Amino acid sequence: MRRSSAVLLVLCSLAFASTSTAAERFASVSGAGSACSAAAPCSLPDAMQGSASGDVVTIAPGTYNLTQNLSGYDIRVRGTDPTNRPVLDFQLAPSGGSGANLGLSGFHAAVQNLVLRNLNREFGIFLDVGGDLENVTASGVTTQAICSFITNMDGTTGTIQNVNCYQHGSGAAGDARWIANGGLDIRSSTFASSTGTALAFRSFAPATARIDLRNTLVAGPLSCQSGVIVHSSHNLFAPLPPCNGERVAEGGDITLSQPLVLFTRNDYGAGVSESVGTVDAGTPAGAAPNGIDVDGDARTYGAAPDIGDDERTVAPTAQTGAATGVTGSGATAAGSAATGGARSTWFFEYGPTAAYGSQTAAAPLGGQNAAVPVSAALTGYPAGTLVHYRLVVTNRWGRSDGEDRSFTTSVPDAPPPPAPPSGGPTPSPPAGGPNGPSSAAATIAKVSLTTGTIGFATSRAGRVTVLVERRTTGRQRNGRCSASARRGRTCTAFVRVYRKTVSAIAGTNHISLPKPRLRRGTYRVTITPAGGKATKKTITVR
Incomplete structure (x- = not known):
């Protein structure tokens, strides 16, 4: 690859970078001005253009329609929440131009919790001097690669976890190059190309590189040059042609002879049918350390982690339990909620009949691998009232209604009448009647x-x-x-x-x-x- 003087200038400046504290800059879809603070965010291009080496640019959820590339920064770019990732929609014409849609160069280069679509330059995401990718989905048509990494300094190791790089054209989905000795740790990710190479590793002599590839789906050819050693464990390759470099198979790999049928997921990433064998086929050692998958669901759901960036989840289940703590005004409704591995919400429906009519406030429940107990107080009823209730759990796969249950608020026993005094007359009722002194009721x-x-x-x-x-x-x-x-x-x-x-x-x-x-x-x-x-x-x- 041709190296420009601009990149060399960046590398030289890193050696003499100041030790000033990194700043955090904030961007939102409707951001304006130059403050770029949490209280007054600016636009995404302005937040990045005003950044210094080592800064963090935090992007609020929403869809950003971008008409310019965002390249040339030594910063960390991130969304705040993997369950609600910002979408960077690049709307540049014509396609196929030079450079990268998102290019970061330097020791602080990192991209987290983002969706990038319509990438259409030489490179979609380009990270120089190593770099880190986490919980990122990137797709488009590029002439070189959707996700690209280059190592220029000895000892640099990049990390990729929960990443989906989807090439719709003839370029590569993922590409890593070493001009100096280094490495790359890839976990729980997906690299897919419609017609080109899914994943390419290139080392330029005398540089050598070690790649640890685990729990990763490679949908398309894998290419590696001499000087690259790939330590492979619990991946799915479809297909896997001979690699010119060295692949050390450490167990658990699945190799298919035919290419996979790809489809586009809701987050614009590449998806495959569960029938190809990715479910529960990974290893715990290959799961991303953050304990979640690409869109924030729990990793693991099932006997073992899935291969690829997205963990398989299912519809929730709800089981209504018996009410406890019944009093004259209410009780505590209980139940058991199983999320199916996906982020869910739960609430109780309640009312005088099985038609209910009311519900408690919905509460969030993170993706769990097992059912968890939940409860809510249902109060404010008069004594002797029949109350029906059931637990409801919902997630993106559907809704589950627990069985109908009911309780009746308690009625206190009437106190026994007082015994008349021994040997004396029966006391007269208080003045004003049996309820005490007369007083006007409120109106x-x-x-x-x-x-x-x-x-x-x-x-x-x-x-x-x-x-x-x-x-x-x-x-x-x-x-x-x-x-x-x-x-x-x-x-x-x-x-x-x-x-x-x-x-x-x-x-x-x-x-x-x-x-x-x-x-x-x-x-x-x-x-x-x-x-x-x-x-x-x-x-x-x-």
Whole structure:
């Protein structure tokens, strides 16, 4: 490969680089200005152009439509979250120009947690003086290689883990070159080319290189020149022609005689059918040390890690457990959630019938290799109330509903009547009746309702029960209107969405509703003060 004076200038400057503290610069899709701070991010080109050697450019999630190459920096470029990687969409014309779409040169060169698509220069990603790639998907049509590494200084070893390099043209998917002695550690990655070389290792004498290649899918020819020693373990090659260099097979490799059928995944990376034998075919020693796969799911799901960048995951399962801690106002719903290895969310649906009508706030659950216990408190009910509930777990593969279960809030036993005093008259009831001294019950006024708040005014302080019911269409069944009935004449039914007893102050009161907030519709609000008369009002929430 031709080496430009610009690259040599970069290498010389590295030897005399200052020891100043690296800065972190921030970019977002809508970023502007030059501050490039977390509070005021700038555009991605501006964040990189203003960087110094050793800086970190942190990219917020989103799709970046780029009309220029980003090359010539000794920095680390990264997304913050492998589960929500930024997409760098290069929109340069014409294709086939010189240079690299993303080119980093120097000891700090690294790319993490990114998706790059429509790469179309000589090189897509080009890392000079070694470099690191982690949780990266890169695809396009380049004349040389999608992912390329070059080592110019003795003793430099680059690392590649959870990477998918997909060449749609005749160039190579992955390419590594050594002008000086060095090495490359490749784990849990995929290199695929439609018509060209999947992975090429080149060493220019007298340089030598050692490559540790583990748990990696090579979909296309593997090429290696003399001076390169490939230590190979638990990889899948399809096909594997003779290598001019030396390949030390350390066990677990799978070699197929025919090329693989490739498809484009949702993250624009190369995918293959599970039937080719990648599932559970890797070795724990070859898994990426960060414990995840390319898009942040757990590694490992199953008996062993998969070969390639993406770990196979499946639909979740939910198992509803028995309620515990039943009281006069509620209980704790329990269950067991299995994620199928993919990032998931879980929640409980609950309500007066198996139609439910309410749910707890959804909670995240990382990809797990085994079921984990979950629970949530369901409270705010009067004594003797029947409550149905079930656990629900969802991920990108689907939704699993646990079985329906129920509990009934407890009813306290009535205290025994007091024994009459021995030898004396039966005591008279207190003045004002059996409930004590006479006092006027509180009255309710100014009832209001929004998507998140209930408002009312009361004439005096005391306990107040608040009930909110949503109006819906039901069916007549057994002489009453039921929202869950499927047959019968239509009627207007009310389904409870909120009930709670609170301590109110004299005057105006506001109660915040728990999330999720109320939907648009018509509701009946009933406010009942202790010992007083209920006040009902029908309100339409828009």
